[in-house]
Structures are given as C-alpha cells and as structure tokens.
Amino acid sequence: MMNPLDARYPFFESARTAVETAEISLPELVSRGAPAVERGRERVQRALLEGTVRPETDDVDPETELLSYPIARILVSLLDSTAAIDKYAAAEASTAIERIREDVAREDDLRSTQTTNLDLDDVLAEFDLADDVQPDDRSHQGHGEQWYRIDVGAYLSLSSSSWGREWRLVARELDEGEVRITGADLFELLETAIRDRIAAGLPFDLPREEGLGAELEPQVTDLRGLLSDRTRVHDIDVVAPELFPPCLRNLIDKAERGTELSSVEGFSLMAFLAGIGMSADEIVAFCADTSLEVETLRYQLEYLRDESGSQYPPPSCETLSAYGICHNEDDHWKVASHPLAYYETRVEEVDSDAITDWRATTNA
Numbered sequence: 001m002m003n004p005l006d007a008r009y010p011f012f013e014s015a016r017t018a019v020e021t022a023e024i025s026l027p028e029l030v031s032r033g034a035p036a037v038e039r040g041r042e043r044v045q046r047a048l049l050e051g052t053v054r055p056e057t058d059d060v061d062p063e064t065e066l067l068s069y070p071i072a073r074i075l076v077s078l079l080d081s082t083a084a085i086d087k088y089a090a091a092e093a094s095t096a097i098e099r100i101r102e103d104v105a106r107e108d109d110l111r112s113t114q115t116t117n118l119d120l121d122d123v124l125a126e127f128d129l130a131d132d133v134q135p136d137d138r139s140h141q142g143h144g145e146q147w148y149r150i151d152v153g154a155y156l157s158l159s160s161s162s163w164g165r166e167w168r169l170v171a172r173e174l175d176e177g178e179v180r181i182t183g184a185d186l187f188e189l190l191e192t193a194i195r196d197r198i199a200a201g202l203p204f205d206l207p208r209e210e211g212l213g214a215e216l217e218p219q220v221t222d223l224r225g226l227l228s229d230r231t232r233v234h235d236i237d238v239v240a241p242e243l244f245p246p247c248l249r250n251l252i253d254k255a256e257r258g259t260e261l262s263s264v265e266g267f268s269l270m271a272f273l274a275g276i277g278m279s280a281d282e283i284v285a286f287c288a289d290t291s292l293e294v295e296t297l298r299y300q301l302e303y304l305r306d307e308s309g310s311q312y313p314p315p316s317c318e319t320l321s322a323y324g325i326c327h328n329e330d331d332h333w334k335v336a337s338h339p340l341a342y343y344e345t346r347v348e349e350v351d352s353d354a355i356t357d358w359r360a361t362t363n364a
C-alpha cells in the first residue's frame with residue numbers, strides 16, 4: 001500500500017523507491033493521458049505563476065499526486081529555461097516546508113498517541129543532517145522556544161550571505177564548530193536542502209521532437225503561452241480602469257464579487273496591472289475588498305518583476321481565449337492581439353484630459 005507521505009513529499013527517497021518498485025512507465029502514463037499528466041502540468045503552472053505546487057482542489061488521489069512529480073520534472077525540463085527550473089524548485093521547496101511545519105507541529109501535539117508519522121528527526125535523516133543538528137539543551141532555560149545547534153559546515157552550505165546580516169557567522173553564537181539557531185532558522189535551512197534536491201539533475205536531456213518530448217508538446221506549449229519571455233513592457237503608466245480590456249474588467253468584477261480566481265486568472269490580472277506600471281503597493285490597494293489575499297499578491301508580484309524592471313507580461317489574447325478568459329467582446333481582437341496593446345490603444349484614443357488616473361483618487 002502506498003505511504004501517504006510519499007504523495008506529500010514525492011522527492012523523499014522512499015517516494016522515489018515506491019515509483020521504481022511499482023515499475024510505472026511514464027511514457028505509458030502520458031500516452032493514455034493519466035490524471036497525473038494534467039496534475040503534473042498544474043504543478044508546474046502553479047509553481048511558475050504562484051510559487052506553490054499545492055493542487056487547486058483537495059480531491060487529488062495520492063497516487064496521482066505522487067506520479068505528477070516525475071511528470072512535472074519532465075515538463076519543466078522541456079521548458080528549457082533556467083529561470084523556470086529555479087522557480088519550480090523554489091516552489092516545490094516552499095510547499096514542502098509548509099507541509100513539514102504542519103506535520104511536525106501535529107506530531108508534537110500528538111506525540112503520545114503517535115497518529116502521525118513524520119517528525120523532525122525523519123526530515124533531518126532524509127537529508128543526512130541527523131548528525132549535524134542537535135537540540136540545544138539551553139532552550140528550556142529561557143522562554144521555552146526550542147533552539148538547535150548545527151554543524152558550521154552544514155550551516156554554511158545551506159545558508160546564503162544574501163539572506164541578510166543576521167545570517168552571517170559573525171552575528172551568530174558559534175561554539176566548538178556548531179552554530180546556535182532557532183527552530184525557524186532550521187526550517188529555512190531545510191528549505192534550501194529540499195530546493196537543492198529538487199533542482200539536482202534538472203533539466204533532463206530530452207529530445208523535444210520525439211518520445212515524451214513530442215507527446216507532452218501540448219502541455220509544454222500551454223505553459224509557454226503563459227510565460228512569454230520576460231520583456232520590458234511599454235511605459236503606459238496611467239491607471240484608467242474604465243479603459244481596461246473586458247477580459248481584465250471581468251476578472252476584477254469576479255474578484256470583487258468575492259469569487260476566487262484560478263491561478264491563470266490571478267496571474268493574468270497581476271501581470272496586467274504590473275505591466276501598466278502599477279507598483280506593488282498600488283496593486284494591493286487596488287485589489288483591497290476583493291477575493292485576492294494581500295500576502296499572495298505580494299508574493300506573486302515579486303515573481304513577476306525582477307530587479308532590472310523587466311517582467312512577465314500577461315498572456316496574449318490567444319492564450320487568454322484558450323483559457324476561457326477572453327470572450328472577444330465587441331469583436332475587439334481586431335484592435336490588438338495583446339491586452340496591454342489593447343489598453344495602450346484605448347489610452348491613446350481618449351483625450352488625456354478626460355482620463356482620471358485611479359492613483360489620483362486614492363492615497364495608495
């Protein structure tokens with residue numbers, strides 16, 4: 001019988017062994033269109049657009065969930081983009097560490113009844129850290145928070161100087177080759193260990209024209225459609241919601257009614273608002289009183305824009321139509337093939353004195 005933990009942590013050795021011993025053929029899964037293929041595509045899509053790999057619905061059976069992981073790895077390899085692999089690995093690691101936090105907390109609560117079966121020692125052993133990390137005995141002399149001691153070599157390999165001053169060794173208590181860290185620090189370090197394991201071996205070297213590469217072409221094309229190359233979008237820089245294209249107005253209406261947006265809908269809306277020059281604070285203010293959560297918004301916006309100011313543009317009209325987001329109201333595909341181009345045209349058509357920038361009506 002399958003261990004349910006394998007579906008939650010498909011990158012654990014036990015999960016890999018389970019897939020190997022079941023002698024499951026990935027090409028066969030793909031050619032018969034098994035549910036794991038669609039879930040694998042969703043896994044990559046949510047990783048790239050939202051930074052999570054959790055399924056959108058809770059009814060995915062554990063076997064599908066487990067098998068979606070090797071499929072996702074193949075798909076992200078076929079995307080042939082280092083940035084996509086980095087984002088994918090980071091999203092897998094972020095979701096996994098959230099789950100580990102949940103499972104370890106539950107295990108602590110229920111230690112006496114032993115109804116869950118993942119504790120911190122299991123996780124440390126999984127990443128060969130059992131000898132490198134020990135609980136710090138002095139924890140209980142303070143305010144009850146559990147501290148740990150980690151071997152300095154492991155600390156240095158799992159942390160990064162780019163994380164800020166508090167992670168530098170000089171800012172840490174170092175004693176006999178061990179660094180004192182909090183429980184929260186330990187989870188951050190474990191997240192790196194998970195990310196490194198996920199990224200290891202990616203991308204697979206797969207020909208795109210034959211075999212799995214050819215069979216998965218539709219899924220890869222879908223994902224590519226969502227993630228056109230990062231480009232510097234035109235400097236529109238005026239926020240006139242009444243001139244937004246209908247696809248975006250529909251999404252805003254939907255979110256204002258409190259309906260949750262799908263990952264593609266949320267991404268399209270965020271990429272559009274960022275694409276017309278709105279800052280993260282402005283977008284958060286603009287989306288107040290909608291179903292969109294501030295934390296998710298900020299996370300997604302960070303994903304969209306990089307330091308150079310270039311960003312993912314929203315998907316094209318063709319892609320939005322394929323996802324059922326565009327209904328081609330008023331036949332306006334004739335106006336432009338991209339929502340940003342459509343908006344730019346509308347802004348140019350209207351007398352600038354007649355436009356009130358939304359930013360002038362708010363304190364954002």
Ligand code: SF4
Nearest residue numbers: 245247317320326339
């Ligand atoms: S044609 Fe393009 S801009 Fe117009 S509603 Fe459809 S997706 Fe939006």
